Amino acid sequence: MPSKYDAIIIGSGSNGIAAAIRLQEKGLQTAIFEQAATPGGATRTSELTLPGFKHDVGSAILPLGLASPFFRKLPLAQYGLEWVHPEVAYAHPFEDGTAYACYKDLARTAAQLGEDEQAYLKLFGSLLSDWSKIDNDLLGPIGIPDHPLAFMKFGLKAMPSAQMLANHYFKNERTKVFFYGSAAHSTLPLTNIASASFGLVLTTGAHKYNWPFPKGGAGNFTAALLEHYRSLGGELFLNNPVIDVRDLPNAYAYLFDLTPRQLLRIKGLNFNSLYRNRMENYKYGAGVFKMDWALSEPIPFSSEKCRKAGTIHIGFSKEEIEESEKEIHKNNISGTPYVLVAQHSPFDITRAPEGKHTAWAYIHVPNGSTIDYSGVIENQIERAAPGFKDTILARSKMNTFDLQEFDPNLIGGDINGGKQDITQLFTRPIVKLSPYSTPDPRAYICSSSTPPGGGVHGMCGFHAAEKALHDHFKELM
Incomplete structure (x- = not known):
């Protein structure tokens, strides 16, 4: 593992992978750190009932997977996605x-x-x-x-x-x-x-x-995304829960595919008390x-x-x-x-x-x-x-x-990363000019707790990556 990356993504849900792909497309060196043994967040497939019966554990029909302005441009068919x-x-x-x-x-x-x-x-x-x-x-x-x-x-x-x-x-x-x-x-x-x-x-x-x-299970969508990400030179580390950002390799930017409650538990981030208080009031x-x-x-x-x-x-x-x-x-x-x-x-x-x-x-x-x-x-x-x-x-x-x-992102069983009522539909996780950035200039949120919210579309990750590019790698924009 290198001692330094341009950007590190914490969490391998569809938004985390989307952010990683976008940054890797721009020539940055990135890595994804995932706490679970299997990547994909809620987009995974497993034999939950009897041998030979493949069930989508979380997301099952992906109406926004093909409709996503970012995902539909990726050559995922090359990696077996049907x-x-x-x-x-x-x-x-x-x-x-x-x-x-x-x-x-x-x-x-x-x-x-x-x-x-x-x-x-x-x-x-x-x-x-x-x-x-x-x-x-x-x-x-x-x-x-x-x-x-x-x-x-x-x-x-x-x-x-x-x-x-x-x-x-x-x-x-x-x-x-x-x-x-x-x-x-x-x-x-x-x-x-x-x-x-x-x-x-x-x-x-x-x-x-x-x-x-996806034919064969929603997990095949995750697999195709990750194969494309690896083809661009990206790295994935499984069984790597992040408790303290200081335990990660150095990077210019850290993008968290986490909801507010989880993000606030990460040590080593420079968040002021006002930001923490506002994030603690986020509604699931x-x-x-x-x-x-x-x-x-x-x-x-x-x-x-x-x-x-x-x-x-x-x-x-x-x-x-x-x-x-x-x-x-x-x-x-x-x-x-x-x-x-x-x-x-x-x-x-x-x-x-x-x-x-x-x-x-x-x-x-x-x-x-x-x-x-x-x-x-x-x-x-x-x-x-x-x-x-x-x-x-x-x-x-x-x-x-x-x-x-x-999937720890499903707080209390909430599959949308937070309540999507009028108070949080466009201004999630808090009312802020840039919903993806935080008071720590290195830290960004790329989960469904940011616009446009829940669904397997990757656009939260894409927009968070664009913000990180603008802040730290303007020459690549």
Whole structure:
């Protein structure tokens, strides 16, 4: 190990690797230090249930992995990455056995919606046509947008609550429920300001890129990123927890793929008391309770549209989803929660032994909850897929404590690196001109606790690397 690097990255999640690649691309000598034996943060794959059944332990469908302005430019196919594109990006079942499907084809999607067809085309058609103008600004810190008019048009739609936007654009309850399915990824009450933004971004992304996933497991996405990083001359050190920055080799810059609570525990950083106090007030969001199953057959959804979807959103009415997402912030949980389901094996035969299948799901729960919610999850899926329970060969359960043990960045089971409400959506981790820099001129934050927040897109790492380049290596910009 050299005694000095240009930059050191602490943490090998997608943002940490993105930062390292960006700096290495510029000719700097970098190294990643990872506390775990396996790199990737929450983007890893493992046999959680039975031998031969590959489960994504954290992230499972990576809608922003391909949509990321940085990742999609990298030659990851050279390192074995293959994207699987189900015919349906996501589907939303109803209790009568029917469903709505989000296809990549905007018109095909809208054609299902009856009286809401034209409203859907108007809403997402304009966003889709402007997407290439606004995606860089949406997935970055607050600044002067490259295309102010297009960005302002998006902002006017994104600032209301999901409830308000759905009621404004759509007449049919089923269309509103369909939109809620993607908006509820925010992990916020759907009456919260700006909760609509998540539904708009994710659905527009589905029409632009689909919601693909890596063949063989999400861990293959991490593997391809790291192979590219190594090809540029980067180094990775596993089983290297960082307690004191002074134990690391010397470097001009240290980029931390950590949340605020973890960063404040690192010794040797020159943080003043004001900064520490503000960081200690950073808010973490709801957690998740996650399950994986080994199955004897595909999930027997009543709707063929659900059987063709990689992701299924389960919540059978507006009121059911609204109640589910509201209750978790009161330290309660609904008896019929909103459930996110992912199924890979119907489209990727490498995920399970021949003739067998896998499934993955989670619900939002109070941060830090250790209650076993497996029964309510399986009951909800059973409503959309009668006979589902009979297909279960084995199951894996992970509560919020288990998830944090798996990846310390998942504080209390929060998969977004902090609450993404209006107070922290654009100004995370604190209100600051540069959210990536700290009072210590050597230290930067590159985790999902900085803009643009959660998701496997690497843009937090990319923007943090750009800031470090500007501060210490201007000649390379």
